[in-house]
Amino acid sequence: MGHRVRGNIASIEQDVLQVHARLGQLRSYIRWTAPLYVLFLAAGLVAAQFVFQASLAVLVGLLAVFGTMDAALLSRIRLMESSEIRNDAELRTTREQIERLARQVLAAGAGLGVAFAALFMWIVVRG
Numbered sequence: 001m002g003h004r005v006r007g008n009i010a011s012i013e014q015d016v017l018q019v020h021a022r023l024g025q026l027r028s029y030i031r032w033t034a035p036l037y038v039l040f041l042a043a044g045l046v047a048a049q050f051v052f053q054a055s056l057a058v059l060v061g062l063l064a065v066f067g068t069m070d071a072a073l074l075s076r077i078r079l080m081e082s083s084e085i086r087n088d089a090e091l092r093t094t095r096e097q098i099e100r101l102a103r104q105v106l107a108a109g110a111g112l113g114v115a116f117a118a119l120f121m122w123i124v125v126r127g
Contacts, residue, residue, distance in 0.1 A: 047123040
């Protein structure tokens with residue numbers, strides 16, 4: 001998005017709406033991944049033939065860590081949504097924070113996928 005000097009309140013209000021839309025997208029992505037935790041746990045249980053073992057304990061721990069991270073990211077989104085944006089400087093700062101947050105969300109999603117795949121393979125190979 002280009003940054004230009006804002007001369008009126010309507011322009012800033014439109015930009016604030018875009019900021020809130022982007023935060024809504026990030027929140028939706030995080031909430032969309034939450035059901036995957038149940039799927040990952042079910043896949044792990046099946047791969048371990050419903051026998052609780054160290055690999056399942058690691059899986060539960062991994063899901064707990066990522067779930068906690070998701071909760072922290074959702075909290076950060078709520079905090080950003082409640083912050084008032086009054087001028088261009090605050091708008092730029094907020095956009096930068098959102099882009100950092102977006103990179104964190106994507107990295108966390110990729111990290112969860114890779115960690116689950118590695119752990120799932122470990123369970124299958126050991127099983």
